[in-house]
Amino acid sequence: MYFRCLIPYFIVGSSAFVTGLLNAAENTDVPRLTALPNKCVALRHGRTCFAQITLRFTVLKPGRYCITKRNAKQPLYCESIDRYGLFNVEFQSKTKQAYVLVEQSTKQELATTVIDVAWVHQKTSRKRRWRLF
Amino acid sequence: MARLLWLVAILLIASMSANGQEIEEEKTKDSDKWLWDIQVNMGAGFYKHPLKYVEQDDTIDYLELTFSLDLYYKGFFIQSNRRRSSAAEIDFGYQVFTSEDWAVDIILKSFFEDISQEDLDKSNASHLSPRNEAIGIAMRYTHYLDDALITIDTATINIENSANGWALETFYSHLIPYRNWDIYLGAGITFLSADTVNYYVGINAKDARESLPNYRPGAAYAIETEAHAIYPLAEDWTLRLGITKSYLSDNLSNSPIGIRSNTTYFKLGFNYVF
Incomplete structure (x- = not known):
């Protein structure tokens, strides 16, 4: 019962x-920007890290949107989309890097994602490339 | 020699236990205190053994699981050979002098593996005595360049029931960073004294047989070339690929024991970095 x-x-x-x-x-409900992978791993601290990153973005209305690096003047990529977009980035950096989804007409920042840089070994001096001490 | 190795190991372990607390605190500092690094390697190795009749027979012969420990405390050290494809070489030593450009160490080092009774049986030389691992006390000079390293080891090798032999080994290793890869290209040559070579691959008159005639090859040399690459998979995992090609002088490979004139070692593995 x-x-x-x-x-x-x-x-x-x-x-x-x-x-x-x-x-x-x-x-x-909100525009989104995601990175996959969101971390780049180098062998040693201070070394430039290289990775192929896929940025996926979702917007709320059709329009022309751009992906830019934080603090960069020129966009990396712009596209007219209805809802979803995809962009492959050749990541090269020694430090973490933020990417921003921008509406081209208004220059409004809609979403941000950060690609982190990590490393396996800490030591960087010339001698340390070859031995621990 | 074995006693000396144990003594160094005991000294290091005793100092380690007395200063265990400092390990965590100082492991990343460039200081005169404890420095350490531990890696576990899992992978597969394909090789042609220097002895002609020794082969990789079973699956387990291809698998490799090794721990490499690098440890430093106030001049004493245990050092694995990270720049080389095979990390099996572990040097125990004391740092006599070091600077940013060069260093002088006294080390205990294995120059080549033992020849066991099983190896001799496979080589149809069962009546010969096994040869001990060639462990030498070496003075090592190391010179650091921007992306290269040169080592020169001058060693006395302990030979059982005989006068000591000697060896001179020099190796050049060049690092090529390419994207996230570290690629090491290396080449080296090792000279071995007549006493050393006669002991390891020679046949005494009293051991001579029809199929194993008396053989006294005298001084010899071996040349090695190597390519070794490391790629970071994650913050604590690396991929390692390597190939080593060794060429032996004719008087080594002409030994009746059955020695290959050249050998190849290929390795694919993953390292966990603690």
């Missing part, structure tokens, strides 16, 4: 929960 009464609530509750999860995953 109690089970029968609870089943509709369970179904409604489950449905709401799943919808919530989907919304959270899609998060369509």
Whole structure:
């Protein structure tokens, strides 16, 4: 008896929960910019790190949008899109780097993502390339 | 020689336990205190053994699992050979002098592996005595260039029941950084004294047989060339690829024991960096 009464609530509750999860995953309310991978690993601290990074972005309305490096004057890439965009970046940096999604007409920054730089070994001196001490 | 190795190991372990607290504090500092680095290597190695009749037979012969420990404390050190394709070489030593450009160390080092009874059995030389691992006490001079390293080891090698032999080994290693790769290209030559060579690959008159005639090859040399590459997979994982080609002088490869005139070692592995 109690089970029968609870089943509709369970179904409604489950449905709401799943919808919530989907919304959270899609998060369509705000423009988004994500990087994959979001970390570049070099062998030693201070070395330029190289990686192929895929930037995915989602916008709320059709228009022309650009990807720029933080503090860079020129955009890396611009495209007219309805909703989703994709751009491959050849990452080269010794330090972490932020990328920004910008609406071209208004220059408004819509979303930001950061690509971190990590390393395996700390030591960098000439001698340390060859031995620990 | 074995006693000396144990003595160095015991001294290092005793100092380590007395200063265990400092390891964590000082491990990344360039100081006169504890410095250490531990890596575990997992991978596969394909090689042609210097002895003609010794082969990689089973799957496990191809697998490699090695721990490499680099440790330094007030001049004493254990050093693995990271620039080389095979990290199996571990040097125990004391740093006599060091600067940014060059260094002089006294080290205990293995110049080549032992020849076991099993190896001799495979070589149809069962009646010969096994040869011990060639461990030498060496004075090492190291010169650091911008992207290169030269080492010169002058060593006396302990030979069982005989006068000591000697060896002179020099190796040049050049680092080429390419994108995230470190590529090491190296070449070296080792000269071995007549006593050393006669002990390891020679046949005494009393051991001579029809198939194993008396053989006294005298002084010899070996040349090595190598390419070795390291790639960072994550903050604590690296990929390692390497190939080493060795060429032995004719008087070594002509030994009746059965020695290859050249050998190849190819390695593919992953290192976990602690």
